[in-house]
Amino acid sequence: MHHSGGSGAPSRLSFEAIFYALWEPFVAWGLIAAWLLLFRDHMNRPSTIWSWLNRRAYTVYIIHPPVLVGIALLLHAWAAPALLKFGVVGLAASVAAWLIADPLVRLPGVRSVV
Numbered sequence: 001m002h003h004s005g006g007s008g009a010p011s012r013l014s015f016e017a018i019f020y021a022l023w024e025p026f027v028a029w030g031l032i033a034a035w036l037l038l039f040r041d042h043m044n045r046p047s048t049i050w051s052w053l054n055r056r057a058y059t060v061y062i063i064h065p066p067v068l069v070g071i072a073l074l075l076h077a078w079a080a081p082a083l084l085k086f087g088v089v090g091l092a093a094s095v096a097a098w099l100i101a102d103p104l105v106r107l108p109g110v111r112s113v114v
Helices: 015-042 048-074 082-106
Strands: none
Touching: 048 082
């Protein structure tokens, strides 16, 4: 197989490359469809936690960017492997956004908007 330049990318397509390019999206869409069906059939019931999350979801959507950036800036100097830092920042930002959204949706002026 010929390689172009120093990028390591093949200059022509192989059966394996074509198969993988087609296989990956089908597997991804299959998993997404399976999760949707699973949640529709087994998780589509009223509960206290789902109601709580549902009421705050739009607020979390609105506030998550500044929360995420803020936590990332707070942990900027932390010397840790990138994957670990990614996981910690993502988890902390998720929890923080939901916890910040809770008092926001209780405010009378905000409640009517979100």
